[in-house]
Amino acid sequence: xxxxxxxxxxxxxxxxxEALKPLNFDDEDALKPLSLDDKKETIDDxxxxxxxxxxxxIKNKDSNFVFFFGTASSGKSVILATMLYYLRSTAxxxxxxxxxxxxxxxxxxxxxxxxxxxxxxxxAGTVKDQVTRLDLVFEPNNKSKxxxxxxxxxxxxxxxxxxxxRRGGNYHSxxxxxxxxxxxxxxxxxxxxxxxxxxxxxxxxxxxxxxxYEKKLRSVNIILVISKWDKSGRAEVxxxxxxxxxxxxxxxxxxxxxxxxxxxxxFYTVGELNEDTNRVTxxxxxxxxxxxxxxxxxxxxxxxxxxxxxWERIKFSxxx
Numbered sequence: 001x002x003x004x005x006x007x008x009x010x011x012x013x014x015x016x017x018e019a020l021k022p023l024n025f026d027d028e029d030a031l032k033p034l035s036l037d038d039k040k041e042t043i044d045d046x047x048x049x050x051x052x053x054x055x056x057x058i059k060n061k062d063s064n065f066v067f068f069f070g071t072a073s074s075g076k077s078v079i080l081a082t083m084l085y086y087l088r089s090t091a092x093x094x095x096x097x098x099x100x101x102x103x104x105x106x107x108x109x110x111x112x113x114x115x116x117x118x119x120x121x122x123x124a125g126t127v128k129d130q131v132t133r134l135d136l137v138f139e140p141n142n143k144s145k146x147x148x149x150x151x152x153x154x155x156x157x158x159x160x161x162x163x164x165x166r167r168g169g170n171y172h173s174x175x176x177x178x179x180x181x182x183x184x185x186x187x188x189x190x191x192x193x194x195x196x197x198x199x200x201x202x203x204x205x206x207x208x209x210x211x212x213y214e215k216k217l218r219s220v221n222i223i224l225v226i227s228k229w230d231k232s233g234r235a236e237v238x239x240x241x242x243x244x245x246x247x248x249x250x251x252x253x254x255x256x257x258x259x260x261x262x263x264x265x266x267f268y269t270v271g272e273l274n275e276d277t278n279r280v281t282x283x284x285x286x287x288x289x290x291x292x293x294x295x296x297x298x299x300x301x302x303x304x305x306x307x308x309x310x311w312e313r314i315k316f317s318x319x320x
Contacts, residue, residue, distance in 0.1 A: 063151040063152065063153040064184055064299045066295065067155045067187050067188070068156050070227075071202065072160055073192070074190045074192050076156060078122050078227070079225065082285060083291060083295075084110065084154075085113065085118075085288070086288035090289070091141065093138070094137070097136055102134075117283070120283065131155055131157055135153050136152045136154070142304065144302075144306050146308070147303075147304065147306050150296065150299055157174075161175055166205065179213045184218045186221040186295065187210070187221070188223055188291075189203055189225065192226070192231070193229055193231040200253050203224075204253040204254055207254075207257050225267070226243065226267045229269045229287075243267055244265075264294060266294070269284060271283045
């Protein structure tokens with residue numbers, strides 16, 4: 001099926017720490033003698049219970065988890081930032097989910113994403129050995145009752161951690177925890193136009209690794225994204241065969257797996273980029289739109305721009 005001419009279908013922040021100050025012996029309050037006054041409590045009576053179960057157990061599982069896989073500089077953070085920017089600026093409202101552990105962090109990261117992308121600044125890479133988790137609610141501006149708000153939890157990880165599964169290696173525990181949990185997971189596998197041929201074996205290893213978690217995952221959806229397509233000299237593909245030929249040539253093992261399991265694939269670009277400053281000079285959200293549409297429909301079962309039922313269309317035409 002031609003995914004590029006039709007809508008895609010389903011298949012820390014380091015706070016400014018104050019500088020440490022040397023101990024001032026001239027300060028009368030700096031050092032105090034031990035109090036021997038019986039009237040004052042000198043024993044801390046605070047009790048710390050022993051945790052039951054796994055401390056690393058995932059909380060707030062009521063969501064649709066989106067896991068980005070890709071090596072360093074493949075474009076994972078850029079894709080995430082531009083998707084979120086598209087969803088917020090055009091498709092509806094996207095906001096942190098109230099009650100989640102990282103609401104404050106999510107708000108800060110969202111602010112940075114939105115502000116930087118609007119200025120053409122690409123996001124920085126992800127910290128190694130850490131899963132950046134964004135718990136969000138997306139509320140589409142589509143008036144149809146079939147197009148409902150959905151919970152989205154984006155998981156972004158360092159490309160360095162993905163290299164750890166080479167030659168039989170294991171993931172860091174921060175990643176393993178999510179892959180081993182009973183979650184609905186969508187995998188966005190990212191490789192760049194320039195380095196795709198270097199990632200073929202690693203992507204194939206990851207696809208094979210997913211079978212290990214098959215019984216633990218509630219549901220799985222996968223799409224392959226060829227990022228930085230503008231490096232080809234084109235912002236689009238003339239037809240689906242152009243993308244298929246590229247994947248078949250540069251990613252032969254991955255291509256076979258994609259065809260065998262009928263997995264989705266697409267390309268990605270964010271527009272025109274100034275190579276000297278590494279800034280976007282003309283933002284193109286068309287590919288962010290396509291990938292966001294695919295993601296929403298794969299989760300909800302309805303197109304993001306569903307026209308509505310027969311009666312809804314009559315109502316809409318009357319109102320408009």
